Amino acid sequence: MLELNSSNYYSLEADREYMSNSQYKNFIDCEARAMAKLSGEWSEPPSESLLLGSYVHAWADGTLENFKQTTPELFTKKGELYAHYKIGDKMIETLANDPFIMFLLQGEKEKIITAEFAGVIWKAKLDVWNEDGERIVDLKTVRDIRGKHWDKELGCYVSFVEAFGYLRQMAIYAELERVYRDRSHWLETLIVAVSKEDPPDKAVIGLDHHRIEEELAEVERKMPRVLAVKNGQVEPKRCESCGYCRETKKLSQVVHYMDLLA
């Protein structure tokens, strides 16, 4: 298999050979879009929110100066940081001024691992890997930490870590790292979250073993379908609401107004 490093980690070739948390999420959200991404037919348009996240991550792994130099879209013609990225500096300050967060961010940064789980080989990039400290830490930038997100399937409000699949991600990382190190127990998995509010909010968020088990069981349950689609054995389903589906939609029937929110 392809030997992964920091320059080919996000390549299409790597995505075709390996499963990853974000690829799995893509398949669950919209199979048609996931396949269009893998074939190179479609790619996610760049977003300010993603770039802001990368900005804060670059600080955490000690590569912010390099990131600024290689990312001219952050700056105005005068060389000043665009207003909507200035909050990035406040987010960094918020993290840097908190001794507990700075303690948790110690360890090996951007650690690439590969391991088998649910019948497929995965790749993962751990923001902070600290085996001596027995923990894995993932840094998340979020609109607001206490925000409520409506979950259609559950019919209730959930927190951002559930709404964006971050608990599943941490569960997958715990299991992949355990297999990677051939250990019998999981390391503690923590999310360090910082919000884009002014001033930014912050939190360190943990999850229990029971939830990790539940998340892993769900991935194992859904993986046969994901792999059958990825391997071309079954036709991918369209969600008809994501960016890819909207761009490629062809109408053939009338929708009843009651079905618009279904």
Ligand SMILES: [Zn+2]
């Ligand atoms: Zn779709």
